[in-house]
């Protein structure tokens with residue numbers, strides 16, 4: 316308990332000391348960047364600027380941005396320190412962070428691209444193999460989900476017939492699909508891809524349907540007045556109005572796909588980050604598991620952010 | 635207590651609606667909604683004739699069936715009894731001859747102001763060249779004073795500007811009847827007056843026929859040739875029609891000074907808040 320307390324306190328003080336310094340540094344860099352005259356190098360709070368309000372706003376922004384970086388960084392630091400302290404005693408069943416670093420630096424961290432044949436590949440190739448499966452499965456799910464969702468969304472009867480089935484199927488855990496897809500495909504790789512497909516399909520499909528059904532009555536009325544129908548109505552109104560919902564579905568889908576692929580690969584073997592983790596466990600290389608988990612998390616976050624970013628480009632900001 | 639609309643035109647006025655065949659004719663129109671909770675008679679025996687070029691406002695308490703009525707004129711729904719005809723032809727479906735301005739603007743958020751207007755112009759005039767269509771759009775955006783904001787999306791526009799775009803979009807396809815369902819209901823008082831004046835100016839230049847729903851008595855009196863006052867639902871109908879005698883062009887400050895304005899206003903207030911006071915009011 317005392318250790319925890321002192322570590323927290325240390326982190327807090329570190330943060331308190333670093334923050335103003337970094338704010339000042341950021342402010343100073345920004346000024347140089349803008350090529351303006353340096354007049355605020357005398358210290359915190361003593362800057363005399365010709366445009367005090369904008370300078371102040373800049374300061375506040377830098378402050379905010381730094382906080383967003385520094386707070387999580389401090390938290391991570393504290394966790395690492397605690398972890399290091401708690402598992403330093405001999406006979407601990409997990410390695411310490413420093414131990415993880417030592418165990419995995421060569422070759423895993425240093426060279427993500429090595430390839431010794433078979434499953435002995437660098438982490439880049441492992442993740443790449445997983446990403447490829449996710450990409451294929453997810454792309455298929457996107458295609459089927461969006462097209463199917465559009466058709467079901469505009470067709471009341473079809474919706475009422477199929478919706479209960481979707482509601483049941485979407486609750487089936489991804490891995491439960493694996494045996495049946497192995498039975499159907501008799502091959503590991505297509506089965507893993509199918510699991511991704513079926514995992515990502517439901518959120519995409521269900522969100523697309525919801526989007527189509529929630530097109531405001533006013534939009535439909537405008538289309539009816541000018542007698543816009545058929546494909547034109549679909550492409551000019553239905554599809555653009557549904558795009559925000561589609562991206563919500565895609566974003567959920569990509570997250571679930573990444574969750575599912577790691578689990579599926581553990582079972583199917585071969586190259587891929589999931590089996591890499593399983594293999595490491597079987598040979599008791601705990602440090603490698605920990606490193607792989609960090610990578611999996613970062614890739615998952617990246618996938619989510621990329622999907623959100625593409626969404627923000629496609630979706631007019633005013634939806 | 636219930637006077638027939640025909641007999642109830644204001645004694646202040648000797649002017650009758652523009653002579654000639656009515657453009658829009660509602661005869662014994664009734665609307666019953668059938669819901670799971672049973673049937674609900676929203677409107678019953680609504681009779682109204684609107685002449686070409688007339689500006690008619692419909693007022694009534696919320697929930698009395700004003701939108702139901704204008705939606706039937708637009709063709710979004712059909713009367714369960716009676717008939718609605720435009721130039722003698724029964725209205726069976728929506729069409730560009732009856733363009734509507736909705737309370738909530740109904741602009742497509744992913745299109746700019748220009749593209750919103752262009753979408754309907756393109757649809758209604760398939761035979762016009764691209765340049766002609768662009769000119770029509772530009773002209774109507776200028777009409778509502780929004781030429782500068784043409785490239786902006788609805789989110790970047792204020793409520794008043796959005797409604798201007800909606801009006802431009804409606805006028806760009808040259809409807810026989812312009813339908814407005816509480817178009818200024820969501821706007822602040824100043825913006826509202828601005829838009830009322832603009833609408834009047836446009837109506838004067840275009841000579842279109844306007845059927846507008848509002849719950850603002852002053853707005854109705856200032857804008858229209860006749861104010862149609864509806865009784866409360868269920869089974870709402872037209873309780874009284876006021877003919878507004880003020881000559882045009884109307885100047886707000888001058889009209890507000892006229893004793894007739896207050897006489898009409900009192901009559902409308904009396905109708906709405908005494909004779910047909912809303913139960914929830």
Ligand SMILES: Nc1ncnc2c1ncn2[C@@H]1O[C@H](COP(=O)(O)OP(=O)(O)O)[C@@H](O)[C@H]1O
Nearest residue numbers: 667669674676695696697698699700701702703
């Ligand atoms: N689609 C519908 N189904 C059932 N009842 C409806 C429907 N639309 C409107 N109503 C009912 O009809 C009445 C009139 O509604 P509406 O025309 O929207 O009133 P207003 O526009 O005057 O406020 C209300 O009591 C409303 O609940």
Ligand SMILES: [Mg+2]
Nearest residue numbers: 700701702815
């Ligand atoms: Mg209404």
